[in-house]
Structures are given as C-alpha cells and as structure tokens.
Amino acid sequence: MEGKEKLIVITGATGSGKTTVRNYLVDQYHVGKVITHTTRSPRKNEKNNVDYYFESDSSFAKKHFLEHVEYANAKYGSSYEGLKKAWHNNPIASIVLDTQGAITYLNKLGNQAIIFFIQVNDHNSLKKRMIERGDSKEKIKQRLCSAEYERDLKIPIELRSSVHIIDNSNWQTAKHTVDKLMHELF
Ligand SMILES: Nc1ncnc2c1ncn2[C@@H]1O[C@H](COP(=O)(O)OP(=O)(O)OP(=O)(O)O)[C@@H](O)[C@H]1O
Numbered sequence: 807m808e809g810k811e812k813l814i815v816i817t818g819a820t821g822s823g824k825t826t827v828r829n830y831l832v833d834q835y836h837v838g839k840v841i842t843h844t845t846r847s848p849r850k851n852e853k854n855n856v857d858y859y860f861e862s863d864s865s866f867a868k869k870h871f872l873e874h875v876e877y878a879n880a881k882y883g884s885s886y887e888g889l890k891k892a893w894h895n896n897p898i899a900s901i902v903l904d905t906q907g908a909i910t911y912l913n914k915l916g917n918q919a920i921i922f923f924i925q926v927n928d929h930n931s932l933k934k935r936m937i938e939r940g941d942s943k944e945k946i947k948q949r950l951c952s953a954e955y956e957r958d959l960k961i962p963i964e965l966r967s968s969v970h971i972i973d974n975s976n977w978q979t980a981k982h983t984v985d986k987l988m989h990e991l992f
C-alpha cells in the first residue's frame with residue numbers, strides 16, 4: 807500500500823470527539839471519509855451509508871474486512887474498498903477507529919497513516935457528552951464498564967512515537983490544534 811495518499815486515523819476514548827474532529831476535517835478541508843461497518847443500532851440523526859454501513863450479524867460476517875474489532879458488545883469493521891473509495895475523491899482521507907484499529911492501520915500503512923489521538927483529561931465529561939448526544943443510560947453504562955473504554959483512555963505504546971495529540975476539553979482549542987496540524991502536515 808505505498809503511495810502519495812494519506813489517511814488521517816482519528817482515535818481516542820468514546821465521547822472524546824473523534825467524529826466531531828472528523829466532521830470538521832471533512833467540512834473545512836474536504837478530506838475524504840472512510841465509512842466503516844457496524845452491527846450496533848443507529849443513534850438518532852445517524853444515517854445508513856453516511857455515518858456507518860449498519861449491518862446485521864449475518865451481513866457483517868459476509869464482508870471482507872481489512873480489520874475488524876468488537877467494541878462494547880458490537881462489531882465494527884473497515885475495508886480496503888472503503889479506503890480506496892475515499893482516496894478516489896481526495897488523496898487525503900480520514901477514518902474514525904478505536905485504538906486497536908489505529909494500531910492495525912499504522913502497521914499496514916506505515917507513514918501513509920497520520921494518527922490523531924483525541925484526548926479529554928476529565929473523564930467525567932465523556933459520560934456527560936454521551937448523555938448530551940442522546941445515548942441511552944443502558945448503552946452508556948455498558949460502554950463505561952467495557953474493557954475497551956478503559957483501554958482507549960490512554961495512548962497505546964504502539965502509537966506513541968507517531969501520534970499527534972489533540973486536547974478536546976474545549977472545542978475552540980481543539981479546532982486551533984487541528985488547523986495548526988493541517989498546515990504543518992500538508
Ligand atoms: N469540546 C467539546 N465540548 C463539548 N462537547 C463536545 C466537544 N466535542 C464534541 N462534543 C460533543 O460530545 C459528543 C461526543 O462527540 P463525538 O460523537 O464526536 O465523540 P466520539 O469520540 O466520536 O464518540 P464515540 O467513540 O462514542 O462514537 C457529541 O455530542 C459532540 O457534539
């Protein structure tokens with residue numbers, strides 16, 4: 807997978823603002839968007855084929871994924887076809903992944919992968935943001951109890967030498983960091 811194309815891999819804890827950063831990159835910098843697949847049900851305002859490809863367990867099992875994971879009892883996966891589609895429109899694309907997926911992409915793409923880790927130091931605000939997003943109490947509880955939640959609060963050792971940290975405790979500050987990174991990197 808060597809080439810001039812780049813993939814901005816946006817990772818971090820649940821509720822930290824990965825999707826918010828990705829939407830900003832799409833709106834402001836017109837980066838391509840890799841849509842991934844999931845078996846979880848859509849949140850209010852989420853649309854099939856736009857936010858995710860929403861799958862049943864059986865349709866998910868038939869797909870050929872570049873990588874797939876389980877996160878808080880649901881399945882998620884991304885394909886090479888999805889990446890090629892995003893790169894077809896723009897040589898800079900973006901994808902939102904858990905930290906396990908981010909490590910896989912860094913290993914597969916090398917320096918074509920640019921890792922953004924979205925950080926929020928006050929972990930209580932992650933729960934507040936999920937409530938404000940409209941997630942059900944039950945889903946939030948399940949997520950906060952998961953091993954994946956704990957794992958993704960910290961930058962994994964495998965990403966440490968390549969990661970760009972974006973503190974999203976405050977959106978104006980985060981936006982400023984994203985703008986600075988985009989000017990430095992491209
Ligand atoms: N800096 C911020 N301050 C307050 N709220 C924010 C901030 N950034 C994002 N949000 C809000 O927090 C909620 C979670 O953000 P978002 O969905 O982007 O997180 P995420 O990391 O993609 O989460 P998940 O991994 O759970 O899908 C959204 O309602 C979003 O509008």
Ligand SMILES: Nc1nc2c(ncn2[C@@H]2O[C@H](COP(=O)(O)O)[C@@H](O)[C@H]2O)c(=O)[nH]1
Nearest residue numbers: 842843875877882883884902903904906907
């Ligand atoms: N490794 C992968 N992680 C993915 C993929 N699609 C989404 N995600 C990550 O899963 C969790 C939960 O997502 P949510 O939308 O239910 O909150 C989050 O960290 C996403 O970034 C994927 O294809 N592969």
